[in-house]
Amino acid sequence: MLIYTVYIGVMLVTSENLPCSCGGILEKMTWTQHLYFNIGCTILIAFALVLNKKYNRPVDGDRNHS
Structure with a gap:
């Protein structure tokens, strides 16, 4: 997603x-709107990864006991 967002930015410049x-709803967006959409999605993905790492603790059975 991040690489595609950079591509859109480079193309705009x-x-x-x-x-x-594009197809569907993205077809109706301008390139600038598409850039903002991708930036928003990238931010949401990063936020989800942070939350997942913070709250996804291993269960006792999942730990590697060596």
């Missing part, structure tokens, strides 16, 4: 003709 191969 460097390209005059922007292709569109």
Whole structure:
């Protein structure tokens, strides 16, 4: 997601003709809106990973006892 977001940003800055191969609701978005959408998704994913790491504690049976 992060790499695709960077790609959209680069395309917005460097390209005059922007292709569109999206489908569904994303098809109606401009490239700038798509960039903001991807940034938002990336932030939500990062937040979910932080929460998962914080609250997902191993159960006794899952620990590696060596």
